[in-house]
Amino acid sequence: MKIIILGAGQVGSSLATVLSHETRNSVTVVDTDASALSRLQERLDIRTVQGYGAQPSVLGEAGAADADVLIAVTSADDTNMLACEVAWVLYRTPTKIARIRVSDFLDHPALFDNNAIPVDYMISPERLIKDYIVRLIEYPDALQVRDFADGKLRLIGMRADADGPLVGQPIHYLAALLPDVEARVAAIFRRDTPLHPDGATVIEADDEVFFLARTEDIRKVMSVMRRLDRPYRRIMIAGGGNIGGGLAAALESRFQVKLISNNPEKARKLSADLDHTIVLTGSATDSELLIEENIEDMDVFLALTNDDEDNILAAMLAKRLGARKVMCIVNRSEYVDLIHMGTIDIALSPHNITIGSLITRLRRGDVVSVHSLRRGAAEAMEIIARGDANTSQVVGRRVDALKLPPGTTIGALLREGRVLIAHNNTVIEADDHVILFLTDKRHVRDIEQLFTVRFGFF
Amino acid sequence: MQFIVVFRVLGLLLMVFGLTFIPPWLVGLMMGDADLRPFEYSFLITFVLGLLIWLPLRKYRRELKLRDGLLIVVLFWVVLGLMGAVPIYLQTELHVSFSQAVFESVSGITTTGSTVLVGLDTLPKSLLFYRQQLQWLGGLGIIVLVVAFMPLLGVGGMQLYKSEISGPMKDERLSGRISETAKALWLVYVGLTIVCTLAFKLEGMSWFDAVGHAFATISTGGFSTHDDSLGYFHSFPIELTTVVFMILGATPMALHYLVLRHASFRAYGKSSEFKFFLLILALFFGLIVLTVILSRPATEWLWGVRWGLFTLVSMITTTGFTLTGSTPWPVFLPVFILATALIGGCAGSTAGGLKNVRLLLLTRQGLNELRKLVHPHAEFVVKLSGRGISPTVISAVWAFFAAYVFVFVVIFFLMMATGLDVVSAFGGAIGTLTSAGPGLGSVATTFSQASTGTLWVGTISMLLGRLEIFTVFVLFLPMFWRR
Numbered sequence: 001m002k003i004i005i006l007g008a009g010q011v012g013s014s015l016a017t018v019l020s021h022e023t024r025n026s027v028t029v030v031d032t033d034a035s036a037l038s039r040l041q042e043r044l045d046i047r048t049v050q051g052y053g054a055q056p057s058v059l060g061e062a063g064a065a066d067a068d069v070l071i072a073v074t075s076a077d078d079t080n081m082l083a084c085e086v087a088w089v090l091y092r093t094p095t096k097i098a099r100i101r102v103s104d105f106l107d108h109p110a111l112f113d114n115n116a117i118p119v120d121y122m123i124s125p126e127r128l129i130k131d132y133i134v135r136l137i138e139y140p141d142a143l144q145v146r147d148f149a150d151g152k153l154r155l156i157g158m159r160a161d162a163d164g165p166l167v168g169q170p171i172h173y174l175a176a177l178l179p180d181v182e183a184r185v186a187a188i189f190r191r192d193t194p195l196h197p198d199g200a201t202v203i204e205a206d207d208e209v210f211f212l213a214r215t216e217d218i219r220k221v222m223s224v225m226r227r228l229d230r231p232y233r234r235i236m237i238a239g240g241g242n243i244g245g246g247l248a249a250a251l252e253s254r255f256q257v258k259l260i261s262n263n264p265e266k267a268r269k270l271s272a273d274l275d276h277t278i279v280l281t282g283s284a285t286d287s288e289l290l291i292e293e294n295i296e297d298m299d300v301f302l303a304l305t306n307d308d309e310d311n312i313l314a315a316m317l318a319k320r321l322g323a324r325k326v327m328c329i330v331n332r333s334e335y336v337d338l339i340h341m342g343t344i345d346i347a348l349s350p351h352n353i354t355i356g357s358l359i360t361r362l363r364r365g366d367v368v369s370v371h372s373l374r375r376g377a378a379e380a381m382e383i384i385a386r387g388d389a390n391t392s393q394v395v396g397r398r399v400d401a402l403k404l405p406p407g408t409t410i411g412a413l414l415r416e417g418r419v420l421i422a423h424n425n426t427v428i429e430a431d432d433h434v435i436l437f438l439t440d441k442r443h444v445r446d447i448e449q450l451f452t453v454r455f456g457f458f
Numbered sequence: 459m460q461f462i463v464v465f466r467v468l469g470l471l472l473m474v475f476g477l478t479f480i481p482p483w484l485v486g487l488m489m490g491d492a493d494l495r496p497f498e499y500s501f502l503i504t505f506v507l508g509l510l511i512w513l514p515l516r517k518y519r520r521e522l523k524l525r526d527g528l529l530i531v532v533l534f535w536v537v538l539g540l541m542g543a544v545p546i547y548l549q550t551e552l553h554v555s556f557s558q559a560v561f562e563s564v565s566g567i568t569t570t571g572s573t574v575l576v577g578l579d580t581l582p583k584s585l586l587f588y589r590q591q592l593q594w595l596g597g598l599g600i601i602v603l604v605v606a607f608m609p610l611l612g613v614g615g616m617q618l619y620k621s622e623i624s625g626p627m628k629d630e631r632l633s634g635r636i637s638e639t640a641k642a643l644w645l646v647y648v649g650l651t652i653v654c655t656l657a658f659k660l661e662g663m664s665w666f667d668a669v670g671h672a673f674a675t676i677s678t679g680g681f682s683t684h685d686d687s688l689g690y691f692h693s694f695p696i697e698l699t700t701v702v703f704m705i706l707g708a709t710p711m712a713l714h715y716l717v718l719r720h721a722s723f724r725a726y727g728k729s730s731e732f733k734f735f736l737l738i739l740a741l742f743f744g745l746i747v748l749t750v751i752l753s754r755p756a757t758e759w760l761w762g763v764r765w766g767l768f769t770l771v772s773m774i775t776t777t778g779f780t781l782t783g784s785t786p787w788p789v790f791l792p793v794f795i796l797a798t799a800l801i802g803g804c805a806g807s808t809a810g811g812l813k814n815v816r817l818l819l820l821t822r823q824g825l826n827e828l829r830k831l832v833h834p835h836a837e838f839v840v841k842l843s844g845r846g847i848s849p850t851v852i853s854a855v856w857a858f859f860a861a862y863v864f865v866f867v868v869i870f871f872l873m874m875a876t877g878l879d880v881v882s883a884f885g886g887a888i889g890t891l892t893s894a895g896p897g898l899g900s901v902a903t904t905f906s907q908a909s910t911g912t913l914w915v916g917t918i919s920m921l922l923g924r925l926e927i928f929t930v931f932v933l934f935l936p937m938f939w940r941r
Contacts, residue, residue, distance in 0.1 A: 267837040272846025278829075279837045289835055 001362070002067045004093075005029045006053035006083055007074035008036040010331060011099065011125060014351045015071060015358060020044045028062045031074075054082040056090055064091040069362060073099040073123075081105075081117050088118035097121045097358065101242060125354040126242040129329070132353050133243075134250050136327070136346065137300060140229045141222055143208065143346060146371040148382050148435050149414040154215050155186065155380050155437070157373060161226035162205040172199035174224065182421035183213040183221045186411045186437035187378065194378070194407060194439035210373070210380075210437060212411040214419055232299035234258075236323070238284030238314050239305035240266045243329070245273070247304070252276040258293055260284045262305075284314035287321060296322030303328035308335055312344065319343045366451070368433060372441070379438045382414075385428050387453035394434070394451055400424040403450065405443035411435045464526050464533070466515040471534050472508030474604055475541060476501050481591060482545070486584025489666070496548035497584060504541045525938060527618050531601060532930055535921055538600070539564040542592055549585055561905065561913040566592030567600075568924035569808060571680025571778035571895030572916065574906045578685050583666065586683045590670035596924070597677025597808035598647045598711065599623065606640035624805050624813060624926055643711040646718065647808075651676045654703045661695045675700055676707045678809045680778030680895040689781040694764065700779060701771045708735070708775035708803025730843045731804050731815040738814065742770055742798060746791060753788040766791075774798040776810040778895025780903065792898065796885060799894035800866075810893030810923050812862060815842070816855045823852050861927050866891055869919045876911030886912070890919035 003019055005012050008031035020027045027046040030053045031037050037048040051058035053074055064070065070087045072080035080098040087093040098119045100106055106127065112119045135145035135154075144157035160167045165177055171185050188195045189208040195201060203209060203225070213221045222228060233256060237244045240261025248259045248270070257277040261267040264281045271279040282289040284303060295301065301318035303311035308330050315328040320343070327346040330336050339347040352372045356379075360370045366384035373380055389396030393403070399410050399422050413420040414433035420426065428434065436447060479501040486494045522530070542563035547556060554562070558574040565572045566589050578586065595603070599622040619636055651672050658668035667683055674681045684690035688700055706714070709732055716725035726732055743766065750762035765781055772779045773795050802811015819840055826838035839846040866887055873883035878900065885897025886905075896902055905913060922930055932938055 261837075264837065268839055268846070271837045272839040272841060278833055280833065280835045281837050282835050292835070293833065 001025050001069065002063060003027050003069045003071065003362070004059070004062045004064060004067045004087075006070070006072040006080070007031060007099075008033065008040055008048075009073065009075060010351070011073045011354055012071075013040055014355055015073065016040060016044055016046055018355055018359065019362070020046050028067075030058060030062050052079075054079050054086055056086050059083065059087055059091065064093055067091070067093050069093070069095040069097065071097045071358065077102055077105065081119060084119045085117060088114060095120050095362075097123060099123050099125065101126055103127065103246070123354065123358055125350055126246060128353050128357055129243050129348065129350050130246045130250060133247055133302065133327070133348065137232055137235065137251065137255070139218065139222065140232055140299075140325070141226060144210075144373055146373070146380055148212075148369065148380075148412070149419060149433060152215060153212060153412055153414070153419050153435065154218050155210060155212050155371070155373075155411070155435075156218060156222065157208060157210045158222060158225055160203050160205055160207045160209050164224055164226040166224040167203050167205055167226070170200050170202050171197055174221075177224050178217075178220055181213065181217045181220050183211050183217065184409075184411045184421050186210045186212055186380070186409045187407075187439050189374065189439075196407060196409075196439075208374075210378075212421070212435065212437075232325075234298050235300045235302070236260070236290075236293070236295065236298045236318070238301070238303045238311075239329075240270050240279070241304065241306060244302075244304045245270050247302070248274055248277045258298075260289070285310060285317060287317055290318060290321055298323045299325065301326045305329075306331075308332050312339065315344045316342070319345075367448070370444075377439075377441065379441045379444060380411075380436070381438070381444070381447070382433055382435050383447065383451050385430065385432050385434055385451060388430055391453045392430075392451075394428050395430045395432075397428060398424065399426045399428065402428075405438075405440075405446040407439035408443060408447065409437045411437050460520055460523065460526055462515055462518050463520045463522060464529050465511050466518055467522070467526075467530050468533055468537065469508045469510070469512030469515065471530075471601070471604060472537065472541065473505055473512060474508075475538060475600065476505030476508055478591065478595060479504065479545065479588075482584045482588035485587040485666075486582060489583035491582040491584045493550070493582070494584060496545040497588070499548055500541070500544040503544060507541075522618070527620070528929055528932055528938075531618055531622055532925065532933055534601065535567070535925060538567055539917065539921065542567055545588060546585070549582070552581075555910065557910045557913045557917075558906075561917050562589070563592065564917045564920050565890075565895070566679070566681060567596035568893050568920040569593050569596050569677050569679035569776070569810070570890060570893040570920045570923075571674070572889055572897070572901070572905050572920075573681065574904065574908070574913070576685065576904055576906050578683060587666070587670060589681045590673040590679075590683070593677045593679030593681050594651065594673035597679060597707070598643060602640045603644055606637055606644050622925075624807070624810075642715050646711045646714045647676065649718075650703065650706055650714070654699070657699045657703075658696065661693060661699060663691070663696070671700070672703070674779075675703045675777065676808065678704060678707045678775045678777040678803065678807070678893075680772070680776075682779065687781070688768070688779045697764065697768050697781070701768060704771050704775040704777045704779075705739075707777070708807045708809035710804050710806035711808075712806055713804075728843055730841075731818060734818045735804055735814045738801065739771070739774065742774070743767060746770060746795070749788050749791055766795075769795050770798060773894055774801060774811075775803050776892050776894040778889070780896055796888055796894070796896075796898060799888055799892040802892055810891075812859065816858065818842070819847065819852060819855050820859060823856075858926070858928065861931070862891075865919075865922055865927055869915060872915045873912055876915055877909040878912055886916060887919065890916040891923040893920060893923050 003025055005016055008029050016027055016029050019025050029040055029046055030049045032052055034050050037050060041048050049062045064087050070093045072083045074080055077100050084096040084098050087096055096119055100122045101124060106124055111117050139145055142156045142158050146155040166174055185197050187210045188197050209225055211221060235251060235255045235257050237248055237259045240259055244259060248257050251257050252274060259277050260280045260282055262283050267279045267281045295318055301323040303314040305311055311328040315326040319326045325345045327348060328344055329350060330347045336347050336349055356370050356372045360367055366386055368382040370381045385394045387395055410422045412422050412435045479497045483494055483497040539560055543559035546562050547559035562574050601618045601622045605619050619640055654672035654676055655668045658671055670683045713725050713729055717723055746766035747763055751759060754762055768781055776799050799811055801817055802813050803809025805813045805815045822840045829838055840852055869891060870883050870887040873886045878886055882899030882901050885899055886901045889895050889897035
C-alpha cells in the first residue's frame with residue numbers, strides 16, 4: 001500500500017514508524033521541517049519530501065497520483081482539510097484521513113463528503129484521549145475501557161482482588177454468581193504472562209482480567225472481581241490544553257473539577273468557557289498549590305500537560321500528597337514501563353490510543369475497530385465476517401471449529417444490532433461483527449487472512 | 459473638534475424635531491382646541507432655526523469623529539429640552555415660568571414623567587398629546603430614530619447611536635449596518651406601541667387616552683393625561699396591561715427583535731440580564747406581598763397585592779405611573795419601592811436607573827472576589843449569557859457605579875439647598891436621576907411648588923440620568939477640547 005503522511009510531528013512520526021514496519025507498505029512523509037524529516041529518515045525505511053503539504057506540487061512530488069492513502073496529521077486543521085481536497089480533486093486519492101482538532105468541525109459530519117470537504121475519516125487525538133479518560137473515570141476500578149459495537153459492548157481490563165466473590169473460583173462459576181448476565185472473560189494476565197482461559201481456569205488475586213460484557217452489565221461483572229471502590233467525586237486536572245480543557249468540560253457537570261494551568265491567559269480563557277470548573281493558575285509540581293487546593297481529598301489527579309517529565313513528577317507528587325488515584329499522559333514509550341512499577345496508577349499513552357484508531361482505517365477488509373491494550377502488547381479488534389459458507393472460512397462455522405491463531409479468543413458477536421456473547425457452540429453468520437481478543441499482536445495478520453473472502457470456488 | 463460638522467448635524471436634527479410639532483397640532487385641530495398658535499410658533503421657530511444653521515453648512519461634509527458624536531448628542535439633548543419647552547411656555551392659560559416649561563419638557567423627553575402642571579384633565583388636548591409624544595420620542599432616542607431613517611450621517615451615526623443607547627456594552631449590533639440595527643429597534647418599538655394602544659382601547663380607554671398612555675408606557679415615561687394617572691381608570695385589566703407593557707419596555711428592544719425574527723422565546727431565556735431582571739422583580743414582589751400580609755388586616759390584602767405589583771413595576775421600570783395619591787402604606791414600602799428605580803430596567807431598553815446588567819456584573823464580580831478568598835490562585839471570569847466579560851468592562855461599570863452614587867449625593871444635597879426637605883430631596887433626586895418621576899414628600903406627585911433652583915437641579919439630573927452621566931461629564935474634560 002502506498003501511503004503519504006503529511007506532518008512529521010508526534011502522531012505523524014509514530015504512524016510512520018508503525019506503518020513502515022509492515023513490509024508491504026511504502027511510506028512517504030511530508031513536512032516543512034527538514035530536520036524533523038532527516039531524523040525520521042535516519043531510523044526508518046521511508047521517503048521524505050520537504051514542503052507545504054497542501055500544495056499541489058508537493059503532493060504530486062510525494063506521489064499522490066498513485067497513492068492509496070493520504071493521512072494528513074499536521075498541526076493545522078485547515079491544512080489537513082485543504083490537503084485532502086487537493087489530493088481528491090487533482091489526484092483522486094481513494095482514502096483520505098485528516099486529523100481535525102476543532103470539535104466544531106467534528107460536530108458537523110455532513111461537511112465531510114467527496115462532494116464537499118473530501119475527508120473519508122476524521123481523527124481527533126484530543127477527543128479520543130478525552131473520551132478514553134472519561135470512560136476510566138466512569139469505572140473507577142478499570143485499568144482499561146474499550147467500546148465496541150458503537151458503545152453497546154465494552155471491554156474492561158481490571159485487577160482481581162481477594163475480596164471479589166469470583167476470585168479463587170473457576171470462571172464458569174460466574175454464571176452461578178450472576179445468572180442473568182452474560183459476560184466473557186477474554187484473557188487473563190498473571191504476572192504479565194497471558195493465560196489462555198477456559199471455563200475451568202481459576203482466577204487468582206492480582207490477576208489482570210479482561211472481560212467483555214454489555215455496557216449496562218459492566219458494573220455487575222466488575223463487582224465480582226473485587227470489592228468496588230466508591231465512585232469518584234473530586235477530580236483535579238493539571239494542564240489546560242485541548243485535552244485538559246475538553247476533559248473538564250465533559251466532566252464538570254457530574255464531578256467537582258479543578259483544573260491547573262500554568263498560563264494565566266489560558267486560565268482566563270478556560271475559566272470563561274467552563275461553567276463549574278475552578279481554574280487555577282500555577283504549576284502542577286508546586287506542592288504548596290496542591291496542598292492549598294486539598295490534594296488529599298482528590299479522588300483522581302490527572303497530569304495532562306504536554307511535557308512527559310512534568311506529568312510524571314506532578315502525578316508522583318500528587319500521589320505522595322494523598323490523591324487517591326493518579327493518572328498521567330506519557331508520550332515516550334520508554335517511560336511507560338518505568339511508570340508501571342512505580343506509584344502512578346495509570347499511564348495513558350496518546351499514541352496507543354490514537355494510532356490504534358488510525359490503523360483501523362488502513363487494515364484490509366472489514367475491520368471496524370482495533371484497540372491496542374496493555375501498552376500495545378495485546379490487541380482487541382472488531383471485524384465483519386463476509387461471504388458465505390463456501391467462500392469464507394468463518395461464516396457458517398461454530399466458534400470452536402475455527403482455526404484461530406494461539407492466544408486468540410472470540411468474545412462476542414454483533415448480529416443485526418444485537419449483541420451475542422460468544423460460546424463454543426455459537427455459529428457465525430454472514431455479516432456478523434466478530435469481536436476478538438489477541439494476546440499476541442503478531443497474529444493480527446492471520447486473523448485478517450482468516451476473515452478474507454476467497455474467490456475461485458468453481 | 460469639527461464645529462462646522464457638529465452644527466450641520468445639529469441643524470438637521472432640529473429641523474427633524476420641528477416636524478414633531480405637527481402631530482399635536484393635528485390632534486388639537488381634530489379635538490377642537492381653541493388656541494393652536496403655540497404649536498405653529500414652535501414649529502416655525504425650531505424649523506427656521508434648524509434651517510438657518512443647516513443651510514449655510516449643508517455642503518460641508520466630513521466624517522463625524524468620536525468626539526463630535528459625543529458633543530452632538532449632549533448639545534442636541536440640551537437644545538431639545540429648550541425647544542421642547544417653547545409650546546408649553548407659550549400656552550397662555552398655564553402661567554408657567556420658563557424654568558417650569560424647561561423642566562416639563564426635559565422631564566418628557568428623558569421619559570422621567572415628573573410634572574409641574576396640575577389640573578391635567580382640563581388642559582388643551584394638543585398639549586396633553588404633545589407631552590405623551592415627547593416621552594415616546596425620548597424613550598428609544600430621537601437620534602436613534604434619525605440614524606435609522608436618514609442614512610446621511612454615514613459612519614458617524616454609530617457614534618451618535620452609541621451615545622444615546624444605554625448600557626455598558628454597546629458594540630453588539632443586530633445587523634451589519636448601524637442604520638438597519640436602529641431601524642429594527644424602532645420597528646419593534648412602534649410595533650409594541652401599536653399592540654399596547656389596541657389593548658388599552660379594548661379595555662375601555664378612549665382612542666386619545668389609549669394612544670397617549672401607550673406612548674408613556676412603552677417608553678417607560680410616566681406622563682398621563684389625567685391628574686390621577688392610571689388610578690383614574692379604576693380598572694384592574696388596564697393596570698395589568700400596563701404592567702406587562704412596562705416590563706416589555708424595560709426589556710432590551712434588541713431582545714424583542716431576536717424573539718420576533720426567530721419566532722421563538724429562546725432569546726429571552728438566553729439573556730442573563732433579562733432573567734436577572736425577572737428574578738429581582740419576583741423577589742421584590744414577594745417581599746411586598748409578605749409585608750402587606752404581615753402589617754395589614756386581611757381585608758386590604760387583595761388591594762395591597764394589586765397596588766404593590768403595579769407600583770413596583772412602575773418604579774423599577776422607571777415609568778412612574780401611580781395608582782392612588784397618599785395611602786399610608788407600611789413604613790418602609792414607599793421608600794423601598796421608590797429605591798428600586800435605582801436598579802432600573804435592562805440596558806438597551808427605554809428604562810433608566812443603573813440598569814440590571816450593571817448590577818448583575820457587579821454582583822458576579824463581588825461573588826468572584828469572595829471565591830478568590832477561598833481559592834487564591836484560581837482564575838475567575840465574570841460571565842454574561844455564557845460569555846466571558848473583559849475586566850475593562852467591569853472596571854468601567856465600577857466607575858459608572860461610583861459616578862452614579864456621587865452624582866446622586868450631590869443632587870440630593872443641591873435639592874435640599876434649593877429648598878426641599880430631606881425626604882422630598884431624597885425622593886426628588888431618585889425620581890429625576892433614574893427618570894422614574896414621582897418622588898416623596900412635597901414632590902411625591904408634582905414639582906409645581908418647587909423653587910426655580912430645584913427645577914434646574916432636577917432638569918440637569920434628568921439629563922445626566924438619561925445620557926448615563928459619562929457622556930455629559932466627558933465634555934468637562936479639558937482633554938476633550940484639545941486638538
